[in-house]
Amino acid sequence: MCGIVGYVGEQHPKECLIDGLKKLEYRGYDSSGIAIKNKDTIQIIKSTGKISDLEEKIANEKLIKSNLGIAHTRWATHGEANETNAHPHKVNRVTIVHNGIIENATELKNKLVNEGIVFRSETDTEVACAVIDNYYNGNPIETITKAIKELKGSYAFGILFEDQDKLYAVRKDSPLIIGIGEKENYIASDIAAIIKYTDKYILLEDDEVVELSKDEVKVFKDGQPIEKEVKTSTMTIEDANKGNYKHFMLKEIMEEPIVLQRTLNKYIHDMDQMADISDYEEIHIVACGSALYAGMIGKCLLEDKANIKCMTECASEYRYKKIIYDRKTLVILISQSGETADTIAAMRKAHEEGMDTLAIVNVKTSTIAREAKKTLFIEAGPEIAVATTKAYLLQVAMFSLIALKAAVSKGLEKNEKEILEEAKHLPEYLRKVLNDKEIFENVGKEIHEEHSAFFIGRGIDYAMCEEGSLKLKEVSYIHCDAYQAGELKHGTISLIEDGVPVFAIITDDRIKDKTESNVIEVESRQARIFIITNDPSIMNHHFKYVVEKLSDYFQPILIVPPLQLIGYYTALTRGLDIDKPRNLAKSVTVE
Numbered sequence: 001m002c003g004i005v006g007y008v009g010e011q012h013p014k015e016c017l018i019d020g021l022k023k024l025e026y027r028g029y030d031s032s033g034i035a036i037k038n039k040d041t042i043q044i045i046k047s048t049g050k051i052s053d054l055e056e057k058i059a060n061e062k063l064i065k066s067n068l069g070i071a072h073t074r075w076a077t078h079g080e081a082n083e084t085n086a087h088p089h090k091v092n093r094v095t096i097v098h099n100g101i102i103e104n105a106t107e108l109k110n111k112l113v114n115e116g117i118v119f120r121s122e123t124d125t126e127v128a129c130a131v132i133d134n135y136y137n138g139n140p141i142e143t144i145t146k147a148i149k150e151l152k153g154s155y156a157f158g159i160l161f162e163d164q165d166k167l168y169a170v171r172k173d174s175p176l177i178i179g180i181g182e183k184e185n186y187i188a189s190d191i192a193a194i195i196k197y198t199d200k201y202i203l204l205e206d207d208e209v210v211e212l213s214k215d216e217v218k219v220f221k222d223g224q225p226i227e228k229e230v231k232t233s234t235m236t237i238e239d240a241n242k243g244n245y246k247h248f249m250l251k252e253i254m255e256e257p258i259v260l261q262r263t264l265n266k267y268i269h270d271m272d273q274m275a276d277i278s279d280y281e282e283i284h285i286v287a288c289g290s291a292l293y294a295g296m297i298g299k300c301l302l303e304d305k306a307n308i309k310c311m312t313e314c315a316s317e318y319r320y321k322k323i324i325y326d327r328k329t330l331v332i333l334i335s336q337s338g339e340t341a342d343t344i345a346a347m348r349k350a351h352e353e354g355m356d357t358l359a360i361v362n363v364k365t366s367t368i369a370r371e372a373k374k375t376l377f378i379e380a381g382p383e384i385a386v387a388t389t390k391a392y393l394l395q396v397a398m399f400s401l402i403a404l405k406a407a408v409s410k411g412l413e414k415n416e417k418e419i420l421e422e423a424k425h426l427p428e429y430l431r432k433v434l435n436d437k438e439i440f441e442n443v444g445k446e447i448h449e450e451h452s453a454f455f456i457g458r459g460i461d462y463a464m465c466e467e468g469s470l471k472l473k474e475v476s477y478i479h480c481d482a483y484q485a486g487e488l489k490h491g492t493i494s495l496i497e498d499g500v501p502v503f504a505i506i507t508d509d510r511i512k513d514k515t516e517s518n519v520i521e522v523e524s525r526q527a528r529i530f531i532i533t534n535d536p537s538i539m540n541h542h543f544k545y546v547v548e549k550l551s552d553y554f555q556p557i558l559i560v561p562p563l564q565l566i567g568y569y570t571a572l573t574r575g576l577d578i579d580k581p582r583n584l585a586k587s588v589t590v591e
């Protein structure tokens with residue numbers, strides 16, 4: 001959600017800035033822009049639509065000579081997606097790009113309007129720019145340090161001052177890294193934007209101000225210089241590219257066996273490495289979107305296997321609700337990006353309430369990874385497609401292991417060795433499912449013209465249905481709902497008509513007969529039934545796909561790829577922008 005790149009060096013900044021913006025496209029955006037500067041002038045070019053539209057505009061302009069610039073992809077929050085609202089914004093001597101939300105922008109704007117400042121856009125960013133300009137006294141570090149004290153909310157700013165030939169940046173609760181190169185330095189929302197140029201980076205903490213020239217990076221806290229560690233990223237250029245795949249989404253699905261192996265390896269040979277949550281009497285699992293659906297699988301496993309009371313709640317609700325707990329409670333937060341605003345707020349609320357937190361995170365440098373009391377990292381590597389695939393699978397896998405560990409600790413599971421042995425073969429089972437991808441391609445071709453579809457299941461199967469349904473709707477734009485199979489007849493069954501695709505997930509032996517009867521109910525109302533199961537004996541319907549039967553702990557993992565591939569291939573057949581579905585952002589850093 002919004003992306004920032006900045007360059008200072010010996011080259012013209014255009015290539016690095018555009019390159020970086022393209023790598024940040026996955027974060028979601030609806031307009032973009034660049035500002036480049038030299039001693040005499042600042043040139044700003046903005047466009048709505050795709051980066052290619054911005055490139056076209058740039059190609060039609062005569063660019064000034066420059067070796068310093070900032071660029072931005074904007075996902076509209078304050079004001080519609082037009083060129084006026086697009087970043088960079090310039091107020092007098094200051095030009096900025098911004099990711100985040102200035103919560104007191106209206107208040108500040110009223111004050112500044114009274115002082116005679118004229119605003120052109122509807123954005124909170126232009127207000128922040130005016131605040132910085134108001135404080136500007138020729139000393140950028142002092143100015144930024146003072147100005148940010150006036151701002152409430154979240155921000156990552158890239159800043160240019162009219163009379164300075166350096167690049168400045170500061171962040172709070174929005175991601176921003178500093179890239180260290182050879183005779184050039186960079187700022188970026190994440191390392192993917194600059195990995196082509198450098199793998200060395202510095203992580204900025206909240207309200208640290210940085211000054212970059214081509215030879216030097218200086219970081220300040222409260223106006224005083226501080227030392228920062230230079231880290232090396234493990235990301236490769238290949239990670240940031242699609243390789244031979246048409247879309248990142250398919251590439252990332254096909255990577256699942258490798259990343260699963262990488263994630264499991266740390267634990268299955270030594271379960272002492274796994275967090276033991278068996279002492280807690282109650283667990284709150286809090287996350288957003290797919291991460292929440294992974295948590296719903298976690299809840300089923302923890303309750304069933306480890307006998308621990310669990311509740312799941314989306315972070316946007318949890319952060320504002322009254323939390324009632326009187327027992328020893330753990331809050332588990334799940335986030336691929338580790339930057340989801342609502343999940344961060346929920347974590348901070350849990351800390352304020354004095355509760356323990358455990359985070360399941362992919363991005364190691366993220367806010368949640370840094371602030372949670374304990375963190376378990378999934379090893380998905382960079383996930384570029386907006387719709388999560390491999391990270392979701394690993395979140396589910398992490399819950400398999402958390403539940404196993406807790407069940408063993410409580411003496412409720414006697415077969416740990418056999419179950420861990422099974423885990424060693426998971427990547428190979430997964431590969432088998434992925435090798436069947438043409439089967440799901442055909443499903444995608446078959447359903448791509450439908451207007452509506454349903455996923456039904458019970459218990460843990462229902463939790464998987466939620467993800468199947470989300471994947472289908474978010475990338476293919478086909479309306480889809482997930483239902484507890486037994487609940488359908490209490491209203492929604494009225495939507496079942498001739499040919500409506502109903503996907504049924506049936507893996508739980510204890511309730512499979514019940515789900516099967518619900519399948520027959522909708523089939524007799526002419527629904528087209530697609531079954532995904534681990535039981536070959538389930539009656540044949542229009543379509544049936546059978547995965548290997550595994551222990552309850554790991555069974556959900558094999559159901560994940562079919563769900564993702566159905567979504568992917570349906571969207572592919574519809575010819576949609578799969579990696580960047582409309583209106584969506586990869587990392588939702590605003591409420």
Ligand code: F6R
Pocket residue numbers: 288289290291292334335336337338339340343386387388389470474586587588
């Ligand atoms: C769906 C999807 C989203 C994310 C959600 C949470 O495919 O990607 O629903 O799962 O926005 O994001 P993270 O995990 O980064 O907190």
